[in-house]
Amino acid sequence: MLALSPSVSAMVREPRPEQTPLMTTICRGFLLESIKMNGTDIPPSMGVSQAINFQTEGQKAATTGDFVLTANKVNPVVRTLKEYGIAVTALRSHMLTETPRLFFMHFWAVDNPDKLAYGLRKALGLTNTIM
16 A cells, blocks of 8 residues: 555545555535536536546656636646646547536646645645535
């Protein structure tokens, strides 16, 4: 089992020993906002959740995943990720007629695990995410 620091442990929910890399899905604030397409609710299980993968190797960690954002959250999240050395690898839309309009921001980084976890946590704090 991977030994995780408290800041990394705070990022993931109940990691299982057999999981390498650690993977977590974090729901957006659906109690506060509803995602609809053509009048039908889109549940988190249909791909409108944040996804974060985290794998440690020695003193470093690799992380990749995506944020699901509304337009007003894109630039603040980009700035925060860049501040912590996390690269934005893609920004795109996966749907055509969703409300509100969603942007999927994919990211990647290899660095100190605590630095990455802190940066991701700070970026999540800018989104409408249930933690």
